[in-house]
Amino acid sequence: MKKMLGYGLVTSNGKKWVKQRKLASRAFRSEYLKEMIPAIIDAVEAMLQKWVEYEGKEIDFFKEFCILTSEIISRTAFGSSYVEGKDIFIKVDELIEIAARNSQVVRLPFFRKLVPNQDDMESDKIEQFIRESIQNLMLRREMRKYNGDDDGYGDDLLGSLMRAYRENESISLDDIIDECRTFYSVGQETTSMMLSWTSFLLALNPDWQEKIRLEVLQLFGDRSLTSEDFSTIAKLRKMTMVINESMRLYPPVLGISRTVAQDCKVGNVLLPKGMQIQISTLVLHHDRNIWGEDAQLFLPDRFASNISGGDAFFPFGIGPRLCVGQGLAMLEAKLALSMILQRYSFTLSPTYVHSPVSRLTCKPQHGLQVVLQRL
Numbered sequence: 001m002k003k004m005l006g007y008g009l010v011t012s013n014g015k016k017w018v019k020q021r022k023l024a025s026r027a028f029r030s031e032y033l034k035e036m037i038p039a040i041i042d043a044v045e046a047m048l049q050k051w052v053e054y055e056g057k058e059i060d061f062f063k064e065f066c067i068l069t070s071e072i073i074s075r076t077a078f079g080s081s082y083v084e085g086k087d088i089f090i091k092v093d094e095l096i097e098i099a100a101r102n103s104q105v106v107r108l109p110f111f112r113k114l115v116p117n118q119d120d121m122e123s124d125k126i127e128q129f130i131r132e133s134i135q136n137l138m139l140r141r142e143m144r145k146y147n148g149d150d151d152g153y154g155d156d157l158l159g160s161l162m163r164a165y166r167e168n169e170s171i172s173l174d175d176i177i178d179e180c181r182t183f184y185s186v187g188q189e190t191t192s193m194m195l196s197w198t199s200f201l202l203a204l205n206p207d208w209q210e211k212i213r214l215e216v217l218q219l220f221g222d223r224s225l226t227s228e229d230f231s232t233i234a235k236l237r238k239m240t241m242v243i244n245e246s247m248r249l250y251p252p253v254l255g256i257s258r259t260v261a262q263d264c265k266v267g268n269v270l271l272p273k274g275m276q277i278q279i280s281t282l283v284l285h286h287d288r289n290i291w292g293e294d295a296q297l298f299l300p301d302r303f304a305s306n307i308s309g310g311d312a313f314f315p316f317g318i319g320p321r322l323c324v325g326q327g328l329a330m331l332e333a334k335l336a337l338s339m340i341l342q343r344y345s346f347t348l349s350p351t352y353v354h355s356p357v358s359r360l361t362c363k364p365q366h367g368l369q370v371v372l373q374r375l
């Protein structure tokens, strides 16, 4: 995990985690989320422009949503420096690819230095590129601050990290690099899975697709959305129910892990201090004792009241390590779905093969082919 995510928020503990968590929470506060709306809308609009040539034809939503969420995380994490940010994330993707390829390979660091293989050399080159790019971005923001034509470092994730770096909150350049890497890795893939599985279920259940389209049209009509719609987005009640039911059936993150802090007993099972445990989101989200005999069915109405499933529904985790990007993920999904449903209806294509697979997240193995119809 550390090879892929670096030493950012997800993999850190103790005092370092507290500091990183504070910085990240600052960058994703709700007033900043509102400011992220134009960037999200621009990215969705660019995707929809491309869809014109697919009207009446098949399109792979899975691929589309991977590109979309990658665009959004670049724009929101790097704000005005988004173009450079995108290049950095492309390189982060390559690093993750190399790390995944070598995840089963055990090599001593000494040996790696002495006889580096092709992947070692490639990842060193990429690390160097990322480091230099982030340094350049930081330098440019400092110049802007110096010239007084900006409010400072900016309120995006990079700005928040930079401020901490300069204000001596004992955060290093390596921390900044690791954090950028973390946010891209965990923020992009999870959200594209959420959008993919929700769309899959909407394609299979046209009645629900129609219900939430109606909700969107009642709230926004067919006009373009803006950041002024921030509070109205919270009124998309049926859409929230559908997204929740989709994350119950297909949780993007399949489980969370914890270390037992002190000896304790859960039911008849004794858990000794220090033991690593895995809590399966997938299993609990499908448990008939919690959800009833219809646990396998898509029934968004079970989320009509907020208490459905109680603590057994935790797509974003639970406790102090709860997902820091939850607000951004829900905002992205609601904006993207609203804009799609304003223009299109979609059904599953006959070429779609249902084969969810676990690769860190829960993915549609062969893509998500749907047929698009302009309304």
Ligand code: HEM
Binding pocket: 009, 010, 011, 021, 024, 073, 182, 183, 186, 187, 188, 190, 191, 194, 251, 252, 253, 255, 256, 257, 314, 315, 316, 317, 318, 319, 320, 321, 322, 323, 324, 325, 326, 328, 329
């Ligand atoms: C549908 C989308 C998402 C899902 C399902 C999801 C799910 C999760 C889960 C299950 C955890 C572990 C929580 C725990 O251990 O209790 C987590 C942590 C985290 N998520 Fe998300 N996430 C999503 C989107 C995002 C986005 C968009 C970002 C940021 C841009 C993000 C950033 C993080 C970070 C930094 C952590 C680590 C928090 C910590 O350890 O303090 N996530 N997420």
